[in-house]
Amino acid sequence: MKKIISLFYRNLFLTNRLFAALTCSVVLFLLSFFFPWLGIIPTLAFWVLIILFLMDVLLLYRTANGVFAKRHAPERLSNSDNNDLGVYIENWYSFPISVGIIDEIPFQFQKRDIWFKTNLKPREKKLINYVLRPTRRGEYEFGDIRVYAKSPLGFIRRRYNFEQAETLPVYPSFLQMRKYELMAISNRLTDIGIKKIRRIGHSMEFEQVKNYVQGDDYRTINWKATARQGNLMVNSYTDEKSQHVYCIIDKSRAMKMPFEGLSLLDYAINASLVLSNVALLKEDKAGLITISEKLGVVIPAERRPAHLNKILEALYKEKTRYLETNMELLFAIVRKVIKQRSLVVFFTNYESLNALHRQLPFLKRIAKYHLLLVVFFENTELKKLSEQPAADVEGIYIKTIAEKFAYDKKLIVKELAKHGIQSILSTPQNLTINTINRYLEIKAKQKI
Structure with missing residues (x-):
């Protein structure tokens, strides 16, 4: 009682x-x-x-259970993306009610205003949708759902507590991966910013004879097939397949810097996942290596059906470490694991020429055996400072220092090019698009 x-x-x-x-x-x-x-x-x-x-x-x-509520959530959340969730609610009263709903979302979001208000007719059901955008990988714990019901008189509210504590993992951006996957399957990568690559020459792997369409290379016209069909026919060639593409992710302190809530490591992880998926769709083999002061994950390049999920699970567990990258260890692992000439995409970050010079001898040795593509980040905050007009002497100093750091980034690109190493200097937001662009360009020019 x-x-x-x-x-x-x-x-x-x-x-x-x-x-x-x-x-x-x-x-x-x-x-x-x-x-x-x-x-x-x-x-x-x-x-x-x-x-x-x-x-x-x-x-x-007078009704023991006048309201029913349940959370609708996916099995896992996608990092840096808008994830759709919902609260299903049903009115079991014989009169209309007004309800307020609190969904106890994980503390990582730092939100205490998840309050939904709605009106329900007798026996009416509703699904209230909302969006969450996580910025860190890991496990997120959801709490209970609390519903506050109010009758038409409106003098009191009765609270209903629905125990629905659950833990959802936040994986690297698989929603972004699926978006690029659909575009790659339908050859519509240009619709989302992937530029069209102009081919210089073509692969010698014959695919089919097809009707000529505007834009086809005149040199590929098949005159014998044209004479038989009465229409212009051209030979279609496909890119070389089963080439090895390795993503190497630097987990050192240089990748800890945050931009728009995400660390540089998370941007690199998301781009690696998308690049691996696109490479597999292009019938290449994708591999992964993570490195800091000690070796992380090593996944040899393969094309098995479950290979992408293996890469996803490995990337989910990666965290930033606080010591510098052991480049000598990285070179030893590359020589041991990667047996044939491959495209090696190294995601890292350099803030100065000195940081590059410490690693350059090992980068040159890797580039001797493989096609090395170094991907590092443009500091967007420093760029904003360098573009702002200076209002006083202190502003002039800040603007000058920001311009120096921005100029150092350009010098790093030139220094790498001088040693035959390709590079991408990208803002964190455009990292995925720029990386896929360069991969498609390398395949089109048959550089691997």
């Missing part, structure tokens, strides 16, 4: 409407001292309020 009474008081909440009615009743009692003609009106008003209050309690509590 005590437990029932305790639950009753714990889940009963008074509304502003009740306090407003009590305030009016008190005012009437005060006025009755100055205006005796009010008589018993204040007393009647008070008892009417008490009766309505008890009726409201009876309406909400």
Whole structure:
């Protein structure tokens, strides 16, 4: 009995409407001292309020379970993407109600305003959708769903607690991967910013004879087939297949820097996942290596159906470390694991020429055996500072230093090119698009 009474008081909440009615009743009692003609009106008003209050309690509590709610969530969330979630709610009362819903989302989002309001007719069902954008990989713990129901009288709210604690993993951006996957399958990568690569020459792997369309190379016209068909026919060639593409991700402290809530490591992980998927769709073999002061994950290049999921699971667990990259160890692993000439995409970050010079001897040795593509980041915050006009002497100093760092980035590109190493200097937001662009360009020019 005590437990029932305790639950009753714990889940009963008074509304502003009740306090407003009590305030009016008190005012009437005060006025009755100055205006005796009010008589018993204040007393009647008070008892009417008490009766309505008890009726409201009876309406909400005579049904044991007047409301049902459940969270609709995917099995896993995609990092840096908008993930759709929802709360399904159903009114089991015989009268319309107004409800407020609190979904206890993980603390990582730092949001305390997830409050939804809606009205439900008798026996009505609704699905309330909302969006969450995580910025860190890992496990996110959701709490209970709390529903506050209010009858048409509106003097109290009854709280319903639905225990639905669950833990959802946040994986690298698989939603972005699927978007690029659909574009790659339909050859529509240009629709989302992937530029069209102009071919210089073509692969010698014959695919088919097809009708000529505007834009086809005249040199590929098949005159014998043209004579037989009476229409221009051309030979179609396909890119070379089963080439090895390795993504090497630097996990050192240089990749800890945050941009728009995501670390550089997360940007590199998302780009690696998309690049691996596109490479597999192009019938190449994708591999992965992660490195810091010690070796992380090594996944040899393959094309098996479950290979992409193996890469996804490996990337999900990676974290930034705080020491510099052991480049000597990286070179030893590359020589041991990668047996044939491959495209090696090294995701890292350099803030100065000195940082590059410490690693350059090992980069040159890797480039001797493989086609090395170094991908590093443009500091967008420093770029903004360098473009802002200086208002005082301190502003001039800041602008000059920012321009120096931006110029160092360009010198790093030139230094790498001087040693025959390709590079991409990209903003974090455009990293995926720029990396896929360069991969498609390398395949089109048959550089591997």
